[in-house]
Amino acid sequence: MTQTAAAPPAIELVGIDKSFGQVHANRDINLAVAAGSIHGIIGENGAGKSTLMSILYGFYQADRGDILIGGQKTVIRDSAAAIAAGIGMVHQHFMLVENFTVLENVMLGAEGGATLARGTAAAREELKRIEREYGLDVDPDAVIEELPVGRQQRVEILKALFRGAEILILDEPTGVLTPAEADHLFRILKVLKEQGKTVILITHKLREIMAITDTVSVMRRGELVATRRTAETTVEELAELMVGRRVLLRVDKGPAAPREVRLGVENLTVRDGRGVTMVDDVSFAVRAGEIVGIAGVAGNGQSELLEAIAGIRRPASGTITLGGKSVGGLDPAALRRRGLAHVPEDRHHMGLVLPFEENENAILGYHGAPEYCRGPFLSLDAMRRDAKAKIEKYDIRPPNCRLRTANFSGGNQQKIVLAREIERDPDVLIIGQPTRGVDIGAIEFIHRRIVEMRDAGKAILLVSVELDEIRALADRILVMFAGRVVGEERPDCGEQTLGMMMAGVSGGQGASA
Amino acid sequence: MSRPFGQLPGWADYVLMPVLNLGVAFGISALVVLFIGESPWEALTTMLDGALGRGEGIGYTLFYATNFIFTGLAVSVAFHCGLFNIGGEGQAYIGGLGAALVALAFDQVLPWWLTAPIAILAAASFGAAWALIPAWLQATRGSHIVITTIMFNFIAAALMVYLLVNVLKVPGAMAPETRTFAAGGQLPKLGWLLELFGLKIGAAPFNVSFLIALVAAFGVWVLIWRTRFGYEIRATGISPSAAIYAGIPYVRLVVVTMLISGGLAGMMALNPVMGDAQRLQVEFVGGAGFVGIAVALMGRSHPLGIVFAAILFGVLYQGGAELAFWIPTISRDMIIVIQGLVILFAGALEHMFRPALVALFARAIPARAG
Numbered sequence: 001m002t003q004t005a006a007a008p009p010a011i012e013l014v015g016i017d018k019s020f021g022q023v024h025a026n027r028d029i030n031l032a033v034a035a036g037s038i039h040g041i042i043g044e045n046g047a048g049k050s051t052l053m054s055i056l057y058g059f060y061q062a063d064r065g066d067i068l069i070g071g072q073k074t075v076i077r078d079s080a081a082a083i084a085a086g087i088g089m090v091h092q093h094f095m096l097v098e099n100f101t102v103l104e105n106v107m108l109g110a111e112g113g114a115t116l117a118r119g120t121a122a123a124r125e126e127l128k129r130i131e132r133e134y135g136l137d138v139d140p141d142a143v144i145e146e147l148p149v150g151r152q153q154r155v156e157i158l159k160a161l162f163r164g165a166e167i168l169i170l171d172e173p174t175g176v177l178t179p180a181e182a183d184h185l186f187r188i189l190k191v192l193k194e195q196g197k198t199v200i201l202i203t204h205k206l207r208e209i210m211a212i213t214d215t216v217s218v219m220r221r222g223e224l225v226a227t228r229r230t231a232e233t234t235v236e237e238l239a240e241l242m243v244g245r246r247v248l249l250r251v252d253k254g255p256a257a258p259r260e261v262r263l264g265v266e267n268l269t270v271r272d273g274r275g276v277t278m279v280d281d282v283s284f285a286v287r288a289g290e291i292v293g294i295a296g297v298a299g300n301g302q303s304e305l306l307e308a309i310a311g312i313r314r315p316a317s318g319t320i321t322l323g324g325k326s327v328g329g330l331d332p333a334a335l336r337r338r339g340l341a342h343v344p345e346d347r348h349h350m351g352l353v354l355p356f357e358e359n360e361n362a363i364l365g366y367h368g369a370p371e372y373c374r375g376p377f378l379s380l381d382a383m384r385r386d387a388k389a390k391i392e393k394y395d396i397r398p399p400n401c402r403l404r405t406a407n408f409s410g411g412n413q414q415k416i417v418l419a420r421e422i423e424r425d426p427d428v429l430i431i432g433q434p435t436r437g438v439d440i441g442a443i444e445f446i447h448r449r450i451v452e453m454r455d456a457g458k459a460i461l462l463v464s465v466e467l468d469e470i471r472a473l474a475d476r477i478l479v480m481f482a483g484r485v486v487g488e489e490r491p492d493c494g495e496q497t498l499g500m501m502m503a504g505v506s507g508g509q510g511a512s513a
Numbered sequence: 514m515s516r517p518f519g520q521l522p523g524w525a526d527y528v529l530m531p532v533l534n535l536g537v538a539f540g541i542s543a544l545v546v547l548f549i550g551e552s553p554w555e556a557l558t559t560m561l562d563g564a565l566g567r568g569e570g571i572g573y574t575l576f577y578a579t580n581f582i583f584t585g586l587a588v589s590v591a592f593h594c595g596l597f598n599i600g601g602e603g604q605a606y607i608g609g610l611g612a613a614l615v616a617l618a619f620d621q622v623l624p625w626w627l628t629a630p631i632a633i634l635a636a637a638s639f640g641a642a643w644a645l646i647p648a649w650l651q652a653t654r655g656s657h658i659v660i661t662t663i664m665f666n667f668i669a670a671a672l673m674v675y676l677l678v679n680v681l682k683v684p685g686a687m688a689p690e691t692r693t694f695a696a697g698g699q700l701p702k703l704g705w706l707l708e709l710f711g712l713k714i715g716a717a718p719f720n721v722s723f724l725i726a727l728v729a730a731f732g733v734w735v736l737i738w739r740t741r742f743g744y745e746i747r748a749t750g751i752s753p754s755a756a757i758y759a760g761i762p763y764v765r766l767v768v769v770t771m772l773i774s775g776g777l778a779g780m781m782a783l784n785p786v787m788g789d790a791q792r793l794q795v796e797f798v799g800g801a802g803f804v805g806i807a808v809a810l811m812g813r814s815h816p817l818g819i820v821f822a823a824i825l826f827g828v829l830y831q832g833g834a835e836l837a838f839w840i841p842t843i844s845r846d847m848i849i850v851i852q853g854l855v856i857l858f859a860g861a862l863e864h865m866f867r868p869a870l871v872a873l874f875a876r877a878i879p880a881r882a883g
Contacts, residue, residue, distance in 0.1 A: 312757055333760025342758070350758040353751050360744065365759035367744050376740050 008071030010035040010167050010198035011056070011087075016065035018051055025051040027222040029065070033167075033215075038189060038199040040209040040230070043219030044242055044439030045410045049202050052219070053169055057089045058082040069167075088160025092172045094152050096144050102155050103127060103140040106162050123162070130161050134191050149297075150181030157188065167198045174208060178297050179467065179499035186212045204440075206235045207468075218242055243441045253451045256475040258287035261324070262459035263309070263340075263428045268318030270304045278304040280483035281318070286428070286459040291450065293474025293491070294463045297502050301483035302463045303345055306432050309461070310342040311335045312350075322428060336365055341421035345432030345463065351417040354406040358396075359387035361405050362420050390419040395445070411442030418446060422453060429453055430461040435469060447473060467498060521867075521874055527818070531811060531859065533866055535825075538858040542851040551842055563835020564828040568707050570835070572717025576789065578820075578827030579719075582726040583781035584805025585823055586733050589814035591658075591774040593737055594767065595750035600647060600662025601778040602802025603669030604640040608779020609786045610673065611639030613681070613691055613793035616786070620698025628697050632787060633725065633780060640779015641772040643669060648771030652764040658771070666802070677795055690794040700788040720788035729777060730816035736773070746770055778802060807856040822859075829855060 009032040016029040026048045033039045043049050054060045056067065058076040067074050069085045076082050082089070096105050107116075107123045127140050136154050144152060153173060160168055170189075174182040189199050189212060201213060209216050210230060217227040218241040226241050240246050263286040270279035279301045286292045296302050307313035309320055311332040319326050322338050332342070344350035352361045363372050363383055372382050387401035394415045396408070405413060414434070421429065434450065435443045450473060454460055464470050470477055470491070477489045479501040487501050521530075543553035564574045584601045591598035598604075615632040647661035677689040700721045704714040737743040749756040749766055757763065785797045804826055811825070812818030833848035858865070 310758070311760070331760050331762070332758060333762075336760060344758055346754075349752065349754045351755070353748050353755045355751055356747070364748065364755065367741055367759070373741055376742060377735075378739060378741055378744055380739075 007035055008068070009033055010037075010070060011200075012068040012071075013052075013056075014066045014068065016052065016055060016062045016067070018055060018060060018062050024222050026055070026062070029224050031217055031224055031227070033198055033200060035070070035198050036193060036196050037214040038193055038201060038212055040201045040203065040213035040216040041219060042203060042206065042209055042216060042238060042242060044204070044441070045437055046221075046439075047219040047242070048222040049219055050171070053089070053171060053200070053202060056082070057087060057169065083163050083165070086164060086166035088157075088163060088165025088168045090153065090156040090160060090168065090170045090173060092175060094156055096152060096155060098145040099143060101141050101143055102138055102147075102158070105144060105155055106140075106159050108159075110163065126162060127158065130158060133195065134161065134188065136188065148181075149176045150178070150184060153177070153181075153185065154188070157192075165197070167200065168192065169200045169202070171202045172204070173201070174203070174205065175465075176298060178503045179495060180503055182208075206238055209238065210235060220244055239440055243439070245441075251447045251451060251472040253473075254455075256290045256454065258290040258475070259457065260288055261285045262288045262322070263430075263461060264319075264321035264324075265305075265309065266319045266321075268305070268308060268320065269316045270301070270308045270313055271316045272304065277316075278483050279308065279315075282480075282483075282485050283318075284478055284485060286461050288427075288459050289454060289457045290475045291454050291460040291462055291473055293470035293477045294461070294480055295467060295470045295477050295498055295502060296465070296480035298465045300480045300502075302480055303432065304483075305480070306342070306345065306430055306461075306463055309430055310340070310344070332365065333368070336424075336426075339427035341424055341426035341429045343417055343421050343429070343431040343434060345436070347413055347417050352405050352413060354404070356405055357402050358391070358405055358408070358416060359383045359401040361416055362387040362390060362401070364420065366420070366424060390416075390423060393423075394419040409439070410437040411439045414438050414446065415442060418449060422449060426458065428459045428461070430463075432463045433466075434462070434464065435466065467495065467502075471495070471498075521871060525870065525874065527813065530867065530870070531822075533870075534811075534858040534862070535855065537866075538851075538855040541858075542854050545847070545850060545854075546843065549842055549847070551840055556836060556840060556843060559839050560832030560836045561828070563839070564832035567715070568712030569715030569717045570831055571712060572703075572707060572714045572719035573831040573834075574824065574827040575723055576717060576719045576784065576827070577830040578823040579723045579726045579784045579788075580781050580801040581804050581808045581823035581826050582730060582820055583784070584778055584801050585808030585812060585819040586726075586729055586805075586816065587774045587776075587778035587781075587802075588805045588809035589812070589816070589819060590733060590737070590746075590777060591770060592809060592814045593743075593750045594746045594770040595753065596651070596767065596771065596774075597659050598644070598662055598771065598774045598778075599659050599806070600644060600665050600775070600802070601781075601805045602798055602800070603662070603666035604643045604775040604778035605781040605798045605802050606666075606669045606673050607643040608636040608640035608776075609782030609793055609797060610676065611635035611637075611779065612782045612786050616694045616698030617691060620695040623697050625697055625699060625701060629700060629721070629783075629787075632698075632783060636779045636782050637776035638779070640782075641776040643779070644771040644775025645768070648768045648775075651771075652767035670796075674795060677793065681793065688794075690790075691792045694787065694791045698787060699791050700783065702788075718789035720784065722784035722788045725780070725783065727820070729780065730820055733777070734816040742769070778805070804856070807859060811859040826852075826855075 011033045013029050013031045016026055018026040029052060041049050051060065055062050058078045058081050067076060074085050076085060097108065103124060106127055107119060111119050124140060131138065136158055138151055138154050138158060144155065173185060177185065192199055203209060213230045215227060216230050216233065216238065218225050218238060220242060266283045268279055268282045269277060272278050282305060294302055304313060308315045311330050319328055321327065322340055327335060327338065348354060353364065372379055384401050391399045391401060396412050396415050405416065408416065431450065434446050438446065450460060462470065462473055474491050477491055477498065478485045479487050479498060481502060481504045489498060546553045546556045564570050584605060587601045588598055612632045612635055615635045616628060619628045619631065643665060647658050647665055650656035650661055651658040674689065681691045682689055683692045702714060702720050703723060707714050737746065745761045745766055748759060749761055749763065781801060786793055790797065808819055808822040808826055812822035829852050833852060836843055837845045837848050
């Protein structure tokens with residue numbers, strides 16, 4: 001990793017080290033990012049990517065090590081110092097004032113005086129210039145909450161450029177985008193690069209790394225284990241570097257053998273608390289022995305659909321049947337007793353009670369089952385014995401059923417939920433975002449378990465915003481847009497077809513997001 | 514990943530934090546004492562000597578502590594469910610009505626050990642009944658339980674004054690109170706317990722209620738950490754959305770939890786009504802319902818912590834009375850200021866020093882390791 005080029009690298013990190021208590025989040029990191037390049041940083045959850053970027057952006061101070069910006073040693077105490085040093089950050093969750101216009105958001109913190117008039121005029125000029133230069137195409141007077149997510153993200157980029165960023169850090173930028181929006185983002189990043197800006201892209205999606213970066217660094221357990229020229233590496237090599245062993249990226253599964261209908265949904269309509277229709281007259285069926293995937297950009301009614309089926313949300317109209325019998329109006333506990341298991345989308349707020357011990361979470365929802373109780377008392381012995389068995393079977397780490405659940409990594413937390421739901425041997429399994437925030441090693445394991453469930457003759461409904469995951473697992477794909485099922489496809493159909501359906505474009509026109 | 518590593522080691526959380534809070538409260542109290550021209554050291558020794566120096570003082574300290582154990586437990590059970598029961602005061606007041614009615618009915622026919630269980634049931638169910646309406650409104654209508662339980666404190670106070678003045682008062686007597694219970698309505702003192710330690714109880718009203726309070730504390734521990742219902746209480750209190758996912762019935766859970774909480778508050782009345790005054794008096798609760806909030810906070814809603822915190826507040830109450838007696842310039846109001854400071858730092862400002870302490874530990878631990 002020696003830098004011999006004449007021009008100094010845009011950013012150079014030398015021996016960065018950071019610990020939180022006993023957690024060694026960054027260990028002697030050395031990294032040089034060449035000016036005018038797109039540099040990817042990949043790694044599993046907890047590998048230290050976010051910590052490293054937070055140090056760069058001044059949220060944390062490194063315990064040891066130096067940051068060199070354009071060859072100059074720079075101390076970054078806070079985000080203001082980072083901005084002054086020419087570093088801009090686009091966060092995964094946007095930091096925008098929802099009911100302000102684009103211009104107002106961009107100016108925020110740089111108003112230029114007590115009265116806004118002069119500052120506004122100057123800012124408008126500058127904004128126009130930036131938009132022209134980088135092809136960003138955002139109306140300065142549009143209100144943020146009325147813009148689609150992809151454009152909101154462009155406002156974040158504008159904000160950074162407006163403040164004179166030469167180095168742009170993007171944290172998981174495509175998580176909320178449709179495939180077409182993601183493509184547009186990549187085009188913008190390429191323009192930025194041509195104009196001499198330096199881009200650092202943090203992601204866990206290997207395909208994006210291959211598509212757009214010039215160089216890529218892999219982090220694992222706080223260490224920077226490798227830096228490669230993207231052209232000289234492969235997806236397989238990167239995955240292996242991330243996990244530390246060979247991983248199977250493809251899901252091995254035979255053809256489905258669907259049998260009778262286990263879960264039926266007819267004319268289901270669900271409204272949220274404000275009366276907005278989130279699921280609009282949706283009908284479908286899931287048969288024993290098949291996986292039905294629901295694709296869609298987050299927020300198009302998938303969550304509400306899952307919650308209605310699981311008995312958490314009361315539908316406005318329509319029927320839901322389990323094994324041919326109507327189960328409308330039953331609560332989640334009654335549905336569980338009838339053989340419905342639910343892996344919720346949000347394990348932090350639904351699937352787990354984070355401060356609980358692992359063994360306590362391993363019975364959540366089934367805590368009334370006779371094997372865990374003696375009269376009104378919980379049988380701690382039975383709970384812990386059971387938890388230990390699941391920990392072993394699902395390779396949950398650390399193997400300690402008395403540990404607070406919050407102290408497990410995302411992948412292991414997800415395994416706790418999956419073990420709980422799958423080991424009850426349900427007839428119908430509904431799963432939301434099975435691998436959100438889960439590292440590659442665990443993804444492989446989780447996918448295999450889901451396919452095993454299918455092969456054992458279970459009916460599985462799978463909701464995921466990861467198109468690759470849906471395509472790899474599902475036997476049939478339903479696409480949801482604006483609360484409706486807009487179409488059904490086979491998993492081997494083109495990604496573009498699905499992408500357009502997800503964006504609400506029907507027919508063969510190209511998406512213009 | 515970006516989650517702050519804001520956890521303290523257990524000993525710092527359970528020992529260092531309370532000691533630190535208490536130290537600051539005493540420190541500021543010392544300044545107040547200094548300001549009025551008295552010696553803080555003398556005040557402290559007078560207070561500790563009055564509360565813990567002799568058998569009688571210890572008897573009084575534990576008598577007060579008994580009240581606080583009950584009300585502290587009441588607050589903590591609701592806390593575990595994410596509910597803030599401010600109504601301990603009113604629930605205890607109404608609980609006193611239940612205990613007194615039983616004592617008045619049976620004190621001349623039954624021995625105390627038969628009256629007591631009936632009185633416990635009556636005190637608990639009267640207290641629980643007083644929590645029922647706020648609980649129901651919270652569970653089904655979302656009316657905030659802090660507001661409704663405060664309101665019910667006032668209703669309880671008005672109701673009890675009406676009953677004591679118009680219904681329960683001894684005809685011809687001046688004081689708004691019931692007749693004195695006969696021996697069958699009195700809880701015996703625990704002189705023998707103090708004698709085991711070579712102490713004399715003197716006039717202190719330390720009575721069997723203390724043992725009932727300890728049993729209640731153990732019962733709460735079993736309920737919260739060993740039963741299915743306690744599991745549901747904790748799940749709901751920590752994560753209401755996860756509880757709904759798990760199919761835990763919210764309305765039933767909130768109502769039953771508040772009934773238990775109100776019942777514990779109601780049982781507090783046994784101590785002053787049947788253990789001390791042997792009659793029902795106006796305002797016998799004397800703020801113990803509110804002190805219970807501070808006790809529960811300081812005791813981390815754990816029964817063992819609550820027992821210790823209750824004894825600490827017992828020391829403050831008894832020691833404060835002695836202090837006002839021996840150092841006349843430190844008036845009764847002064848004592849209330851000192852008690853208020855302890856409540857402020859140990860209760861309300863419980864988390865004031867936490868961030869700094871967490872930062873300190875985060876810095877200290879890698880330094881030690883490296």
